[in-house]
Amino acid sequence: MTNILQPIGAAVLIALEQIGRIALFAIEAIGLAFRPPFRLRLIGRQLIDVGYYSLPVVGLTAIFTGMVLVLQSYTGFTRFNAEAAIPNVVVISLTRELGPVLAGLMVAGRIGAAMAAEIGTMRVTEQIDALSTLSTNPIKYLVVPRLVAGLIALPLLVAVADIIGVFGGYVIAIYKLGFNSSAYIKNTVDFVTSLDVVSGLVKAAVFGFIVALMGCYNGYHSRGGAQGVGAATTNAVVSASILILVFNYMLTEAFFSR
Amino acid sequence: MSEAPKIAVTGLYKSFGPKQVLKGLDIQVEPGQSLVVIGGSGSGKSVLIKCIIGLMRPDAGSVRIDGRETTNLSGSAREAVRSKFGMLFQGSALFDSLRVWENVAFGLIEGERMARREAKEVALAKLAAVGLEPTVAELYPAELSGGMQKRVALARAIAKEPEIIFFDEPTTGLDPIMSDVINKLILKCVRDLGATAVSITHDMVSARFIADRIAMIHDGRIVWDGKAGEIDRSGNHFVDQFIHGRAEGPIKMPVRSL
Numbered sequence: 001m002t003n004i005l006q007p008i009g010a011a012v013l014i015a016l017e018q019i020g021r022i023a024l025f026a027i028e029a030i031g032l033a034f035r036p037p038f039r040l041r042l043i044g045r046q047l048i049d050v051g052y053y054s055l056p057v058v059g060l061t062a063i064f065t066g067m068v069l070v071l072q073s074y075t076g077f078t079r080f081n082a083e084a085a086i087p088n089v090v091v092i093s094l095t096r097e098l099g100p101v102l103a104g105l106m107v108a109g110r111i112g113a114a115m116a117a118e119i120g121t122m123r124v125t126e127q128i129d130a131l132s133t134l135s136t137n138p139i140k141y142l143v144v145p146r147l148v149a150g151l152i153a154l155p156l157l158v159a160v161a162d163i164i165g166v167f168g169g170y171v172i173a174i175y176k177l178g179f180n181s182s183a184y185i186k187n188t189v190d191f192v193t194s195l196d197v198v199s200g201l202v203k204a205a206v207f208g209f210i211v212a213l214m215g216c217y218n219g220y221h222s223r224g225g226a227q228g229v230g231a232a233t234t235n236a237v238v239s240a241s242i243l244i245l246v247f248n249y250m251l252t253e254a255f256f257s258r
Numbered sequence: 259m260s261e262a263p264k265i266a267v268t269g270l271y272k273s274f275g276p277k278q279v280l281k282g283l284d285i286q287v288e289p290g291q292s293l294v295v296i297g298g299s300g301s302g303k304s305v306l307i308k309c310i311i312g313l314m315r316p317d318a319g320s321v322r323i324d325g326r327e328t329t330n331l332s333g334s335a336r337e338a339v340r341s342k343f344g345m346l347f348q349g350s351a352l353f354d355s356l357r358v359w360e361n362v363a364f365g366l367i368e369g370e371r372m373a374r375r376e377a378k379e380v381a382l383a384k385l386a387a388v389g390l391e392p393t394v395a396e397l398y399p400a401e402l403s404g405g406m407q408k409r410v411a412l413a414r415a416i417a418k419e420p421e422i423i424f425f426d427e428p429t430t431g432l433d434p435i436m437s438d439v440i441n442k443l444i445l446k447c448v449r450d451l452g453a454t455a456v457s458i459t460h461d462m463v464s465a466r467f468i469a470d471r472i473a474m475i476h477d478g479r480i481v482w483d484g485k486a487g488e489i490d491r492s493g494n495h496f497v498d499q500f501i502h503g504r505a506e507g508p509i510k511m512p513v514r515s516l
Contacts, residue, residue, distance in 0.1 A: 127351045129308075129347065129351065130347055130351040130352075132311075132312075133313075133345040134368065135341050135365055135369030135370070135418075136365075136368045
């Protein structure tokens with residue numbers, strides 16, 4: 001019996017140690033974020049990278065998700081003559097769940113990977129050591145702007161994604177399924193509550209932070225040349241994606257269970 | 259205080275897992291002296307420099323800079339000590355997202371909060387000091403040859419006019435002519451600044467050229483230490499084997515590393 005339990009225990013210990021390290025890394029970065037100098041230039045550059053350049057990817061994801069949601073719920077709901085509930089279902093699933101989760105996953109692939117690769121390369125080419133010798137704290141210079149950008153950019157992206165997704169659903173409902181345009185819009189607007197939208201935006205902020213944190217953490221601790229940077233990039237994307245799904249459940253629980 | 263050695267390292271131990279790299283290393287550097295540490299690959303040269311700068315924390319032992327213990331410093335006290343240092347990295351470690359002049363001015367802009375325009379003036383002066391034209395200043399590091407990158411890295415290392423400059427394998431990967439150029443520049447820069455210099459290298463041409471004093475490191479300890487001119491009459495088997503590049507002798511190069 002102990003033969004089976006030992007590797008499980010060892011794996012749990014490694015996982016806990018890793019969680020502890022990530023938490024300490026995050027705490028150090030958050031502490032530094034509130035200490036001047038505040039590098040607005042760097043934050044701005046990251047915001048453009050994380051936010052603006054992710055718009056096409058996130059927008060495409062959102063529009064097709066909205067479209068497919070309408071198609072699928074239509075095939076189900078017509079059996080119960082409940083077509084009127086479709087706008088409601090679409091807007092709530094997009095704002096509460098699909099908008100933030102899918103945007104988070106797409107940004108994890110796009111931005112988390114890029115952050116890990118960039119910072120990882122800086123680590124293995126000694127550029128991070130060079131920062132230290134030039135009286136610049138590498139965590140403050142490299143990590144803090146990325147965390148701040150993730151935290152700010154993702155809610156903005158998700159707000160846009162929500163609108164685009166609902167629009168995608170609207171287009172399919174009106175032009176393919178023959179819904180009445182004004183009734184569809186009225187049903188959408190009447191049913192959606194501020195809690196639906198706000199909970200989605202809070203999730204987005206958490207996911208943005210997670211993506212940037214995992215990208216920076218894995219890159220910062222990469223070692224061993226090109227292979228190490230590759231491993232860091234993979235780890236950044238995989239760990240961020242899983243954490244997004246885990247935190248999504250916990251945040252849903254916190255917002256909506258009573 | 260003027261009598262205190264610039265750098266005093268005593269009883270330094272550092273291991274990575276089961277591998278002991280430094281085993282009670284002692285060395286002192288007097289103000290204005292140029293010390294070259296020679297030794298084979300894996301003898302602990304780089305680890306020694308990283309421990310002195312504070313990029314690594316030794317397991318035991320003390321590192322005193324200007325008579326002040328630095329091993330347990332962190333935060334702003336560490337930064338204050340680091341501001342005395344400049345370092346030329348083996349792979350140059352230039353920031354590839356920044357232009358050449360921004361690289362050179364980095365420590366001034368980020369570390370000392372100097373205005374960008376003023377810092378650029380200093381950067382151009384330092385680039386001129388290492389023989390680079392102002393036109394190079396607007397290029398990115400990736401657009402330069404290895405020798406030019408080394409020069410830029412040297413300009414960056416001296417930009418803040420540090421009291422102590424570290425050179426990590428300054429001529430590795432350069433052709434003999436460019437090596438000579440870099441050696442001469444190192445000598446000139448160190449003399450102009452009146453700085454203390456610590457270099458590590460396995461290039462004996464370079465070592466003889468830039469050193470006042472040479473120390474040989476083997477198996478985590480200093481095995482010989484003397485004036486540069488006396489190295490051919492050291493009577494030390496380790497040194498003789500190393501400077502004549504013989505495979506046979508007291509130094510056994512591990513063929514298999516683990």
